[in-house]
Amino acid sequence: MKMNIAETKINDIKLWDELRSGSRNSFIEFYDLMYPILYAHGLKYCFDKELMKEVLQEVFLEIWEKRNTLPEVNNVKGYLYAIVIRKINRSLSSKKHKTLPLENASQQTISVQSYEFALIESIKTNELKSRLQKALSVLTTKQKKIIIMKFFEDMSYEEISLKTGNNKRTVYNQIYEAIKILKKYLTLFLLILLY
Numbered sequence: 001m002k003m004n005i006a007e008t009k010i011n012d013i014k015l016w017d018e019l020r021s022g023s024r025n026s027f028i029e030f031y032d033l034m035y036p037i038l039y040a041h042g043l044k045y046c047f048d049k050e051l052m053k054e055v056l057q058e059v060f061l062e063i064w065e066k067r068n069t070l071p072e073v074n075n076v077k078g079y080l081y082a083i084v085i086r087k088i089n090r091s092l093s094s095k096k097h098k099t100l101p102l103e104n105a106s107q108q109t110i111s112v113q114s115y116e117f118a119l120i121e122s123i124k125t126n127e128l129k130s131r132l133q134k135a136l137s138v139l140t141t142k143q144k145k146i147i148i149m150k151f152f153e154d155m156s157y158e159e160i161s162l163k164t165g166n167n168k169r170t171v172y173n174q175i176y177e178a179i180k181i182l183k184k185y186l187t188l189f190l191l192i193l194l195y
Contacts (some may be wrong), residue, residue, distance in 0.1 A: 012076035019063070020070045027067070031060055037077065038084050046088045055087045135182050143178040150175055 015033065018026035035056060042052045059080070063070065073079040136144055149155045149163065157175075161168045 009075070013074070016070075016073060016076045020067055020072075022067060027064055034077075034080060035060070038080055041081055042084050042088060045085060046092065051088070051091055055084060055091060058087060059083055139178055139181060143174060143181070146171060146174050147178050147182075 012033075015026050015030040019030050038056055038059070039052055042055060043049070046052055046055075136147065139147065146160055146164065149160045150157075155163070157168050157171050160166075160171045160175075164171065166174070
């Protein structure tokens with residue numbers, strides 16, 4: 001008999017609490033239950049299957065190693081989703097020259113240069129790409145223009161500076177402010193999606 005959502009949530013919490021108490025059997029059951037769910041969820045943000053396997057190995061290893069200090073949680077899947085997304089973002093941001101082709105822009109790429117830009121690289125599903133387009137619409141015309149130049153046309157700060165007539169520091173500040181707005185908008189969406 002299939003469990004309903006409330007029963008599943010109670011079962012997740014029970015397993016979580018048992019593994020926090022050090023039960024190896026509960027950890028194995030928890031791993032078997034959660035691995036495929038987290039793997040499928042993670043692939044929405046990262047198409048690299050090998051990277052996803054590494055991230056999940058790291059997550060479960062940390063869970064077991066830190067089992068005695070893990071917090072009580074009421075939404076186990078939501079808690080784990082947040083950990084997995086954070087680890088994906090860290091892994092992607094550590095790969096300095098990782099690029100992601102965008103839909104309808106086969107020759108244009110986003111070049112990830114720092115943690116602030118890792119969120120943009122994680123926009124890989126159609127739903128999130130659509131959300132990114134909506135997020136861009138909240139920017140001013142000037143902000144949208146420099147974001148497109150930087151991430152969709154792969155222009156350097158110097159090139160954007162020359163094209164806009166602004167100094168390099170101003171361009172950097174404008175991009176930083178636009179990224180803050182996008183990050184806030186998209187982070188809120190991801191939190192709603194996860195919980």
